[in-house]
Amino acid sequence: MKSTLSLFRRAMTLALFTAGLAGQEVTPALNDTDPGLRSIFADRGAPDSREQDLRSAPDYLFPRRGKSSATIATGIPYVAIAEVAYGVTDRFSVGVLGGIVPHNPGYGLRLRYLLAQPSEDFRVHLKMPVIYYPKAKSLGCPECEPWFLAWPAVSAEWRRPSGTRWWVGAGLVATACQDTVFRRENKAMETGGGIQEGTWNTLQFGLSKPLTRKLAFQLEVAPVLKGFRLAPRGNWVGGPPVILTTGLSYSF
Numbered sequence: 001m002k003s004t005l006s007l008f009r010r011a012m013t014l015a016l017f018t019a020g021l022a023g024q025e026v027t028p029a030l031n032d033t034d035p036g037l038r039s040i041f042a043d044r045g046a047p048d049s050r051e052q053d054l055r056s057a058p059d060y061l062f063p064r065r066g067k068s069s070a071t072i073a074t075g076i077p078y079v080a081i082a083e084v085a086y087g088v089t090d091r092f093s094v095g096v097l098g099g100i101v102p103h104n105p106g107y108g109l110r111l112r113y114l115l116a117q118p119s120e121d122f123r124v125h126l127k128m129p130v131i132y133y134p135k136a137k138s139l140g141c142p143e144c145e146p147w148f149l150a151w152p153a154v155s156a157e158w159r160r161p162s163g164t165r166w167w168v169g170a171g172l173v174a175t176a177c178q179d180t181v182f183r184r185e186n187k188a189m190e191t192g193g194g195i196q197e198g199t200w201n202t203l204q205f206g207l208s209k210p211l212t213r214k215l216a217f218q219l220e221v222a223p224v225l226k227g228f229r230l231a232p233r234g235n236w237v238g239g240p241p242v243i244l245t246t247g248l249s250y251s252f
Contacts, residue, residue: 060165060208071085075243076242078100083097095109095111105135108130123157124156127153132148153222173224198235202225
């Protein structure tokens with residue numbers, strides 16, 4: 001009799017196990033089965049601990065309120081750029097940055113604002129760096145005044161279960177000499193010289209990937225356009241008509 005009950009119990013356990021493999025909900029029926037088997041079913045479908053950690057890693061773009069992050073990057077047209085950002089709120093951050101295009105340093109601010117976040121894995125945000133270049137001689141214009149560049153861009157961003165984010169968006173780049181910005185007479189522009197002032201539109205494509213709970217890699221490519229075509233040679237102040245950024249961000 002005991003052997004029959006034992007065989008019956010084993011058969012029921014095997015049936016439950018098979019049903020579990022088929023995707024049926026069987027956990028409530030396992031209360032009277034072997035504890036080891038219950039633990040197997042309890043663990044099925046649980047997210048990998050590393051994946052869970054990376055998914056909950058600090059945001060590469062928006063430091064949490066009262067927190068900060070640091071970014072170092074390189075690309076086109078600048079050789080190097082560094083930024084320290086502070087989370088004013090969970091939706092708004094301000095970064096102080098400094099960088100250099102060949103022989104031409106620049107300093108400024110980068111503002112970021114979360115426009116909408118319908119779900120945890122999708123959001124729309126605005127990024128806008130404003131950079132001041134105190135020197136322009138390196139661009140072949142010995143009489144050029146210091147100048148400004150601003151690049152507001154709106155992107156739609158998705159997050160994968162692994163924590164990887166990717167985005168697409170559009171932006172507008174504007175450049176102007178400081179005399180134009182402050183409505184002063186610009187002699188260099190009057191004589192046909194000066195920095196190339198104007199506006200250009202961009203399309204940006206990018207991704208970020210958490211490497212650890214604190215460190216994230218990011219890459220963005222943004223072709224520079226005049227209307228629907230690449231900016232003509234000599235028309236874009238940055239040289240090749242593309243803005244390329246690749247770097248690392250560390251969250252404190």
